[in-house]
Amino acid sequence: MTGTLPADTTIGRVRLRVNDLERVVEFYETVVGLESLDRSSDYATLGAGGDVLLELDGDPDAAERPSEAAGLFHIAVRVPDEAALADALVRIEREWVLDGASDHLVSQALYLSDPGGNGVEIYCDRPKSEWSRDSAGRVAMDTLPLERGALPDGDPDRSVPEETDIGHVHLETTDLDRARSFYVDDVGFEISAAFPGNATFLAAGDYHHHVGINGWNGRQEPVGDHCGLEYFEVVVPESVVERLADDLSGARWVDDALAIEDPDGIEVRFRDAK
Template sequence: MNFHREPNTFVGQVILKVQDLDRSLMFYQEVIGFKILDRTNRKANLTADGKTTLLSIEQPDNVIPKQGRTTGLYHFALLLPERQDLANIVNHFIEKRVPIGSSDHLVSEALYLSDPDGNGIEIYIDRDPSEWNWNNGEVAMAVDPLDFENLLTSMEKKAWKGLPAGTVMGHIHLHVSELTKTEEFYNKGLGFEVVNRFGTQALFISTGKYHHHIGLNTWNGVGAPPPPVNSVGLESYTLILPNEETREEIIEQLKRIGSSVAEEQDYFVTTDPSGNRIHLRV
């Protein structure tokens, strides 16, 4: 888990908009295995360890369903500590009859599903970084079939108790409207490094040579517009920066490339060229 602590910059929290808070809370507790840290009538903070908020869900006024062919969330990705944790949740999904997708990405083994509003979710474990293959600064990734038979050999023979306490927000994958300005924003502005290019349609970026802290794709179409403010989907996500000095550097870099940065309470907020809001926290 060294990729999700200082001195790296990584995704800490994702904030989603949903149509029905109670319906979503039932799903995120019973299916995904989160615990509620705190809640109001309109918002809830969800945790795996009982202390750290990984996911916040909120129900806006006059909320409308998720809009297709727009920028925003492709999926957020929960990284589990151990392979047996992935096997355990597969068995839980089987018992709950939850439909899932899956993939072996070489660097990781991943499951895919959606919440009741169509917000994408990935749940995964990393292979040991010594097994990742790098060539000219790019890490090899693939979309191979997941070997469930092998995975389930590591399953624990006891009742599923929800997400393990060591779960972190492994990465976020976003729909964007184009990749040139997007790459400039995330590279020259936020200081991420491109570690994989998926043709002309997707970029995978990270700090500290992780396989990716952020994925960026144009699969909803080049020129895709941002969704309406009151629609289901991504409200914002948080980047955790190692220290105040790094945050000040990043704010200066963002201003230098023409991106706006505003101070709100105890954090700063910026917006990528496709309208995805980002909180900058230390």
């Protein structure tokens, strides 16, 4: 055990490999509401308030993600309030297809998929004072329908607020116990909620989750060289990055971040919160 991650841990950038860069960029701009920050013929970054949240690696020759491969379940874009979530809902209704809308008790969430088939959640948290916890300190979460009338009227022409970030990533694993051991015992997340044999939610501090892992779709193969998730960042203090560099076997330095692959071949990068 390397020690638990500190409460100020956050999720940083997420990088996806996509076939149709133009179409995916347009989706994240017009539907999700992110701003385009950098662009070339085969690369793009998008974000909010000038901060990069999403990197897109355009590769028209990359294979589609196989149905058996582990990887991304969804990337979760967190907006600061219900007004911003309502704006997202009307953008989706005007430009795209809504896959679902849920009240998770701790948050309200909209679900959709990008043109590359990557799952996307747009959500806002409820105040922590409204969260319930059991005697072990785990967060009570559920999946209830989110009624359209629960949100205020939205404006589809507003982009996301500058406080928007990546609240969490949710992964599909081939072995729930093995993935949980890596993220808890090796990395230092704590279990915030668990549904045995089904899904586990992992957090630093008192958040409901920074990483979700599930086996819902029966994935049986590790990540390969195909479209989908390339890596995601966990942002922590410099002292934690240094500790993880000493403790994680197989970790390597890439672009000023410490990179390691989880048991399914998903790359996680630990970056200093500068």
